[in-house]
Amino acid sequence: MRRLLDVLREDCGLTAIKEGCGEGxxxxxxxxxxxxxxxxxxxxxxxxxxxEIETLESIRETARGRLIVDGLSxxxxxxxxxxxxxxxxxxEALLRENPNPSEYEIRDGISGxxxxxxxxxxxxxxxxxxxxxxxERSR
Amino acid sequence: MRHKITREVERVDxxxxxxxxxxxxxxxxxxxxxxxxVVRSRVARGTxxxxxxxxxxxxxxxxxxxxxxxxxxxxxRMIQDDWPAFAExxxxxxxxxxxxxVGPDRDTLAQLVEQFESAVEYREHEAAVTIxxxxxxxxxxxxxxxxxxxxxxTRKGDPEGALKRSARxxxxxxxxAYQEHVYIEPQAxxxxxxxxxxxxxxxxxxxxxxxxxxxxxLGLPPDDVAVVQTATGGGxxxxxxxxxxxxxxxxxxxxxxxxxxxxxxxxxxxxxYTSKRHPSRVRYRVGLDETxxxxxxxxxxxxxxxxxxxxxxxxxxxxxxxxNSVYEFPNVxxxxxxxxxxxxxxxxxRGFGAPQGLFAAEMLMTQIARVIGLDELTLKQQHLLKxxxxxxxxxxxxxxxxxxxxxxxxRRVSGYDHKRAAYGLGLGRGIGISLFKHGSAFTGxxxxxxxxxxxxxxxxxxxxxxxxxxxxxxxxxxLTTFRKIVAEVLDIPYSEVVYDNHNTSQIPDSGPTCASRxxxxxxxxxxxxxxxxxxxxxxxxxxxxxxVYEHPAHLHWDAESLNGDAxxxxxxxxxxxxxxxxxxxxxxxxxxxxxxxxxxxxxxEGVIRGQIIGGAIQGLGxxxxxxxxxxxxxxxxxxxADYCIPTSLDYPNVDYAxxxxxxxxxPFGAKGAGEVVFDGIAPAFGSAVQQAIGCEIAQxxxxxxxxxxxxxxxxxxxxxxxxxHTAEPQPVASSP
Ligand code: FES
Ligand code: FES
Numbered sequence: 001m002r003r004l005l006d007v008l009r010e011d012c013g014l015t016a017i018k019e020g021c022g023e024g025x026x027x028x029x030x031x032x033x034x035x036x037x038x039x040x041x042x043x044x045x046x047x048x049x050x051x052e053i054e055t056l057e058s059i060r061e062t063a064r065g066r067l068i069v070d071g072l073s074x075x076x077x078x079x080x081x082x083x084x085x086x087x088x089x090x091x092e093a094l095l096r097e098n099p100n101p102s103e104y105e106i107r108d109g110i111s112g113x114x115x116x117x118x119x120x121x122x123x124x125x126x127x128x129x130x131x132x133x134x135x136e137r138s139r
Numbered sequence: 140m141r142h143k144i145t146r147e148v149e150r151v152d153x154x155x156x157x158x159x160x161x162x163x164x165x166x167x168x169x170x171x172x173x174x175x176x177v178v179r180s181r182v183a184r185g186t187x188x189x190x191x192x193x194x195x196x197x198x199x200x201x202x203x204x205x206x207x208x209x210x211x212x213x214x215x216r217m218i219q220d221d222w223p224a225f226a227e228x229x230x231x232x233x234x235x236x237x238x239x240x241v242g243p244d245r246d247t248l249a250q251l252v253e254q255f256e257s258a259v260e261y262r263e264h265e266a267a268v269t270i271x272x273x274x275x276x277x278x279x280x281x282x283x284x285x286x287x288x289x290x291x292x293t294r295k296g297d298p299e300g301a302l303k304r305s306a307r308x309x310x311x312x313x314x315x316a317y318q319e320h321v322y323i324e325p326q327a328x329x330x331x332x333x334x335x336x337x338x339x340x341x342x343x344x345x346x347x348x349x350x351x352x353x354x355x356x357l358g359l360p361p362d363d364v365a366v367v368q369t370a371t372g373g374g375x376x377x378x379x380x381x382x383x384x385x386x387x388x389x390x391x392x393x394x395x396x397x398x399x400x401x402x403x404x405x406x407x408x409x410x411x412y413t414s415k416r417h418p419s420r421v422r423y424r425v426g427l428d429e430t431x432x433x434x435x436x437x438x439x440x441x442x443x444x445x446x447x448x449x450x451x452x453x454x455x456x457x458x459x460x461x462x463n464s465v466y467e468f469p470n471v472x473x474x475x476x477x478x479x480x481x482x483x484x485x486x487x488x489r490g491f492g493a494p495q496g497l498f499a500a501e502m503l504m505t506q507i508a509r510v511i512g513l514d515e516l517t518l519k520q521q522h523l524l525k526x527x528x529x530x531x532x533x534x535x536x537x538x539x540x541x542x543x544x545x546x547x548x549x550r551r552v553s554g555y556d557h558k559r560a561a562y563g564l565g566l567g568r569g570i571g572i573s574l575f576k577h578g579s580a581f582t583g584x585x586x587x588x589x590x591x592x593x594x595x596x597x598x599x600x601x602x603x604x605x606x607x608x609x610x611x612x613x614x615x616x617x618l619t620t621f622r623k624i625v626a627e628v629l630d631i632p633y634s635e636v637v638y639d640n641h642n643t644s645q646i647p648d649s650g651p652t653c654a655s656r657x658x659x660x661x662x663x664x665x666x667x668x669x670x671x672x673x674x675x676x677x678x679x680x681x682x683x684x685x686x687v688y689e690h691p692a693h694l695h696w697d698a699e700s701l702n703g704d705a706x707x708x709x710x711x712x713x714x715x716x717x718x719x720x721x722x723x724x725x726x727x728x729x730x731x732x733x734x735x736x737x738x739x740x741x742x743x744e745g746v747i748r749g750q751i752i753g754g755a756i757q758g759l760g761x762x763x764x765x766x767x768x769x770x771x772x773x774x775x776x777x778x779x780a781d782y783c784i785p786t787s788l789d790y791p792n793v794d795y796a797x798x799x800x801x802x803x804x805x806p807f808g809a810k811g812a813g814e815v816v817f818d819g820i821a822p823a824f825g826s827a828v829q830q831a832i833g834c835e836i837a838q839x840x841x842x843x844x845x846x847x848x849x850x851x852x853x854x855x856x857x858x859x860x861x862x863x864h865t866a867e868p869q870p871v872a873s874s875p
Contacts, residue, residue: 015166016159018372020323021406025779028323056159073153076745079753080614081156082324082372088157107787114779116321116373117614118749119756120787 001044005029008040008055016056016085020114027113030086031055037093037112056085059092064134068092071130072123079117087113091127100131141799144627144807147745150619151634152612164327164342164369169399172329175389176248177402178238178255179412180230183268183481183772184278185261187228187237193254199242201255202392210358211391215383216351221282222447222484224356224387230261231281231446232483233772234412239388241400266481268772270420270443273478281446282479288444289452289477293459293532293701296470301435305426309507312423313499315821315839317767317774318416318488318760321784324372325409326381330389331399336644337390338365343382344374345651347609350643352383353390364390368641374613375757376487379653380449381414410777414486415767417442417454417477421462421499426470431511433522435470438462440496444477445484451477454485454492456582460705461496461818463531464504465542465574466522471531481772487653489754489817493577494761498839501573501822506835515826516546519574534704537693541798542574545713545735548796553715553733565833570717570731571826575819578706579659579811583698586660586707587690590650594664595685596625602676604629605637606665607683608649610657615813616746617657623742624662624806628669629676647685655710655811658742662806664688691804708802710815711737714755716823720831725843725850727763727828732820733794739802739810748795751816755793758820760785763841 005022008014008031017040020028024042031040032054059065068091071077078084087110094101094109101109106127107120115123155161178201195201204213204225213227214220226235237259240251265278273286280286302308328341337357343349346366354361366386371378389402404413419442426435440458444451459475508518523543528536550556555570562568580586595607604625612618618638626633640646649661668686696703717731732755741747764783768775776782801808825836834849 009165015162018159018163018324019165020325020372021779023406023778023780026323060158069154069157072157073149076147076150076153076749078150078153078156079616079749080323080371080373080612081152081161082163082322084157085159088159111786111788114321114323114784114786116323116375116757116784117753119752119754119785119790119793121752121792122749124787 001046003041004043004045004048005040007045014055014057018082018085020082025114027090028083028086030089030113032089032093035093035096037090056089059089064095065092067130067133071126074129075125076122077118077126083113083115087115087123091130095131095134099135101127103128142740142807144623145741145744147743148619148623148633150616151622152618161370163324163372164329164340165403167329167340167369169329169331172399172401173241173243174245174248175239175241175392175400175402176252177236177388178240178252180226180233180235180237181256182230182261182263183233183266185230185263187230187259188262189260191258191260193258196247199240199251200392200396201238201240202388202395203238206391206395207356208358208394211356212358214356215387216355217380217383217449218452219448222449224391232481234483236388239392241392241396266772268480268482268769270418270441270478273443273480274441281481286479287476288448288479289455289475291455291459291475291701292472294472295531295533298435298437298470298472301470302424302426302437305435306429307427309425309427309510310423311503311506311837313421313502313837315419315495315498317418317769318765319410319767319782320375320377320488322373322375322377325404325406326385326413327403328382328386328389329399329401330386330393332393332397333365336363336365337393338367339386339390340367340369341382341386342371342378343368344371344378344611344613344653346611346641346643347648348380348651349382349386352387356387357390357394365642365644368611371611371613375489376491376653377413378613379487379651381486406779407777410782411774412483414449414484416488417444417451417485417492417495419458419495421495423503425503425507427511431513433468436463436468438473440473440475442477442492443480443482443485445480445482447484449484449486451485453582454487456701458492458496460532460582461493462500464497464500465524465576466519467524467528468522473531482769489757490814491654493814493818494821497575497818498821498825501575502825502837505826505829516572530705532705533702538708538802539800540711541737541800542711542713545711545737545798546574549713549715549733549735552794553717553731555715558717562830564830567720567722567831569827569830570715571823571830572713572715573819573823573826574713576709576711577655577811577815577818579708579710580656580706581654582705583696584690586688590688592649592661592664592688593647593685594649594661594668595647595683596665596668596672597683598672598676598678598681599637600681603635603637604672604676607640607646608661608665609646610649610652610661611641613652615750616743620658620742620746621662621665624666625669627807628666629673655813655815658809659708659805659811660688662742662809663804666806707804708810710810710812712815712819714819714823716820716827718824718827718831720828720846725846727841729759729790731791735796735798736815737798737800738812738815739805740799740808741797742807742809747797747812750812751795752793754816755820756785756790758817759790759824762821762824762839764789766840766842
């Protein structure tokens with residue numbers, strides 16, 4: 001059976017999803033299934049049957065999605081950018097669950113996403129910014 | 140006061156990347172695209188006795204050396220032409236390409252690869268896979284008669300005489316292992332024909348390298364091949380030469396089949412078969428006089444180059460020139476050898492030989508200090524290079540050396556002095572400091588003789604300046620910094636500057652994106668070109684200004700004797716790492732990282748901060764985490780689950796400080812910054828671990844197994860000899 005990753009990228013044209021490893025290790029292919037982060041490269045398409053899929057393509061158009069993009073962009077959370085879409089999706093899931101995460105909770109939350117460029121620190125700072133702005137705006 | 144160019148701006152590519160809207164190679168659509176997979180050797184060394192090529196299903200092709208046009212050449216041209224595109228009779232490493240399967244369906248291709256690879260018969264030969272085996276010519280020489288791609292010497296003063304005069308001679312040996320780049324986007328390209336030209340879309344650092352390799356293999360004039368760099372998901376040196384290795388077979392296939400052909404390595408292939416950082420063995424004999432000053436240093440550096448030369452000669456030079464770190468010793472001899480083995484050729488990786496040389500040199504200094512009962516930093520300060528000092532290649536340090544104030548700063552913010560005293564020796568806690576430098580740009584006369592960079596700026600009809608350069612964005616921020624440099628000269632917003640043409644047919648060759656040269660060399664050319672454009676943006680129509688590299692007149696270099704100014708300028712760094720070592724498991728926990736850099740002047744503080752933090756974390760991976768073992772020519776770790784790179788949980792935040800020291804031949808005073816940020820982490824980590832465990836360490840990576848061996852091994856003595864006067868290299872007392 002085809003991988004969910006291939007169906008989403010090739011049939012649906014959702015190319016914000018990246019393939020970094022194809023073995024469930026890097027998180028570049030992260031999507032949300034029923035609100036939970038999943039690596040789409042290790043999922044056969046059948047496993048998504050009847051479940052809600054969200055990708056960065058929809059997340060980035062929401063209010064918080066825009067703030068996630070803001071947070072990553074302002075402070076240097078993006079370098080080569082190949083890991084970034086998967087990280088943005090993971091941040092969305094993290095903030096849904098925990099709108100006010102500590103630095104450690106952020107590091108823990110994104111630990112399934114590998115980034116070889118940034119060293120993560122500026123991503124973490126970006127998430128702190130996004131979380132604070134989201135809370136501020138929803139007051 | 141900070142120059143205003145240093146002020147951080149938002150990177151031009153940040154939003155499009157974080158919205159997932161920037162296409163990488165795999166995201167492009169090509170009509171009628173076929174896919175390719177490489178058929179590889181399954182032995183590390185052997186003679187092919189029978190290919191037994193299986194039958195192909197319809198619509199599939201098998202491309203081999205036989206398909207290279209008669210005017211072409213079976214090689215991947217880098218510095219030499221020794222690396223074949225496809226092995227014909229002999230294979231020199233496990234995974235060496237034998238052919239390329241091309242066809243419409245990827246699953247079918249995967250099955251065919253299996254069939255094709257298992258059908259080949261070999262007469263296997265004994266493989267040499269380590270430095271020692273390469274030097275011992277195990278199985279007979281892989282290359283030439285001595286297995287050496289390079290055997291170089293550089294000499295200053297009278298090292299032999301000074302060693303004889305020495306009151307004390309100290310010997311040490313250090314070894315470092317492989318490191319894999321793990322750019323998150325694997326090697327990827329599509330070859331096609333556009334406007335009659337073979338055209339390569341590729342994830343690369345060096346589009347003109349790809350063009351050179353492809354045109355040579357096909358026997359075409361370079362101008363008849365176009366290379367378009369696509370957004371590149373990380374490089375770190377891994378996309379400097381290796382893209383040529385994947386591009387040439389695809390180009391040969393395109394020339395024959397005339398359809399777009401895509402080759403994207405899957406992660407396992409990428410980990411198993413692409414180039415790694417050179418493993419090293421560095422031996423020192425150091426002579427001290429009666430006052431315990433270092434008067435002679437004899438260095439024997441060997442890098443494991445793999446089966447073909449690739450860039451090993453140049454990596455070796457940078458390694459050799461880093462082997463004295465930031466110290467001035469009056470009498471120095473450095474021998475450097477790049478030894479052939481039956482492994483995939485080692486190649487560029489951030490630092491390019493310097494991390495190996497600096498690790499050895501900095502650890503050496505800590506160990507000498509311990510032998511003579513002196514504080515590490517005191518010994519280092521006694522020998523520090525300063526403005527006007529001769530370098531080990533008899534060149535000069537022209538710039539002001541700010542290391543003393545940088546060191547002062549790092550000691551203060553890290554609490555080094557207090558912690559170093561309080562933690563004692565061997566009690567599980569440690570803190571270490573490294574000092575280091577990294578020469579910007581190509582070694583010696585490379586910029587002048589080999590690269591001869593050329594840039595142009597086009598004044599477009601709409602009044603906007605457009606940058607025409609070959610340097611590319613690989614995550615390091617050059618799309619932003621180049622725009623800022625030109626915008627600052629022209630006094631316009633940086634968003635006004637156009638910089639989006641990465642097609643070799645339409646841009647001049649300003650050289651590769653590597654060697655900490657993009658901003659330092661090409662950025663300067665852009666600054667100078669922009670000056671010619673100043674006040675002319677309102678002129679009607681379209682025109683171009685050009686700037687060509689000129690070597691600063693005060694620099695001289697003799698490539699034969701490796702004498703003179705090895706680099707036009709240096710970036711300088713001080714790193715401090717604090718660790719705790721678990722006294723049961725020997726796991727090392729990094730609790731603090733403090734850094735200070737002189738990169739001339741930062742073109743953008745945000746970009747530099749990104750380099751510093753990213754470089755530090757990658758450096759910590761190299762120092763303690765990333766273990767890549769090779770058994771009989773095969774890498775044992777070949778999934779990302781086995782080869783671990785740092786995650787967000789592994790290391791703490793990195794503190795940094797920048798010390799302005801504008802360089803007259805850099806744009807707004809900038810020097811290179813992409814590699815210096817990697818170079819010094821491992822020795823700072825090493826020094827901290829030595830304090831925590833109370834014994835010397837001599838290798839990278841410092842895995843828990845190795846540390847445990849050091850702690851429990853019998854070999855904890857301090858190795859020193861008094862008055863050894865033999866000219867022959869001494870057996871090294873301490874080996875891991
Ligand atoms: S591509 Fe799916 S986890 Fe790496
Ligand atoms: S930005 Fe390059 S891998 Fe994360």
